[in-house]
Amino acid sequence: MSDLSRKIEALIFASAEPVGDHVIRALVEGQGGDPVESSALVPTLIAAIRGRYEDHGVELVEVAKGWQFRTRPELAGALTTVVEKPRRLSRAAMEALAVIAYHQPCTRAEIEAIRGVTLSQTVLDALLEDGLIVPKGRKDVPGRPVLWGTSAGFLAAFGLRDLAALPRREELLVDPAALVEAPEPETQPETGAKTGDV
Numbered sequence: 001m002s003d004l005s006r007k008i009e010a011l012i013f014a015s016a017e018p019v020g021d022h023v024i025r026a027l028v029e030g031q032g033g034d035p036v037e038s039s040a041l042v043p044t045l046i047a048a049i050r051g052r053y054e055d056h057g058v059e060l061v062e063v064a065k066g067w068q069f070r071t072r073p074e075l076a077g078a079l080t081t082v083v084e085k086p087r088r089l090s091r092a093a094m095e096a097l098a099v100i101a102y103h104q105p106c107t108r109a110e111i112e113a114i115r116g117v118t119l120s121q122t123v124l125d126a127l128l129e130d131g132l133i134v135p136k137g138r139k140d141v142p143g144r145p146v147l148w149g150t151s152a153g154f155l156a157a158f159g160l161r162d163l164a165a166l167p168r169r170e171e172l173l174v175d176p177a178a179l180v181e182a183p184e185p186e187t188q189p190e191t192g193a194k195t196g197d198v
Contacts, residue, residue, distance in 0.1 A: 004031055005045050012049075018066025018156055064155035065162055087130075093123050097132060101154070101166060105136040105147035124148070132157060 004027075011027060012019045021042055028038035028045075046067060050060045058069045071079060089097065096119055099111045112119045127133045131153035138144040150163070160166065 002045075004028065004033075005048055007031070008045055009049050012060065012067050013069055015068070017152065018062075018064045018068040020066040024067070061159070062161050063159055064152040066152075068156065070159075089126070089130075090123070092117075092120070093126055096123050097127055097150075097154070100127075100133055100148050101150050101163070102169070104149035106149075107139055107145040107147060109145060111148070 007027060008024055011024070024042050024045070025035070025038045028041055029035055033041065046060070053059050053069075057072060057075055059072050060067055061070050063070075095115055096111050099114045100106060103110065103114065106114075108119055108121075108124065124133070131151055133148050133154065134151040136147045136149040139147050154160075155162065
C-alpha cells in the first residue's frame with residue numbers, strides 16, 4: 001500500500017462527514033502531486049482502497065458527493081442488538097422531509113400546502129437538529145419566509161450520492177388496487193361426508 005493511499009484512507013476514516021474528491025485531490029497535491037495528474041490518480045487510489053476492503057466488515061461507499069466508510073448492509077442486523085438505535089422521525093417529520101427533498105427549496109407554508117395540514121415548528125426544529133435540512137435563504141415575498149432544503153447529512157443518512165438518486169415520483173406511486181388482498185375462497189363441505197366420519 002502506498003503512503004499516499006494510506007493517508008487518503010486515514011483521512012476518510014477520521015472524517016465524520018463524507019470526504020469529497022476535491023479534498024482528496026488537495027491532499028494529493030499537498031504531497032507534491034501535479035494537479036492534472038491528481039485528478040486522474042484519485043479514482044485509482046479510491047479503487048485500490050475499496051478493493052482492500054472487499055472482504056471486511058466495512059466498505060468504502062460514495063455518499064453525498066463524497067467517500068465514507070460504512071458497515072456492510074448484510075451485517076447491519078447483527079449490529080442492531082448491540083448498537084444504540086438512532087431516534088426515529090415522526091410521521092409528520094418524514095412527510096415534511098419528503099416534501100422538502102422533492103420540492104426544495106420550499107417554505108413552511110408550501111410544505112403545509114402540499115401536506116394539507118399545518119406543520120409544527122418543532123418538526124422543522126427536529127429535522128434541523130438532526131442535520132437533515134438547512135436554511136437555503138429567504139423567499140422574496142412579504143414576510144421573507146425561510147426556504148428549506150436538504151443537507152449533505154440527509155444524503156449521508158439515506159445513502160444517496162446526490163438528489164438525482166432519489167426515487168422518481170412514478171416509482172413511489174402504488175396502485176391501491178394492488179394493495180387489496182384477494183379474498184380467500186370459501187371452503188365448501190365435502191359432499192357425502194357424514195358427521196363423525198374421520
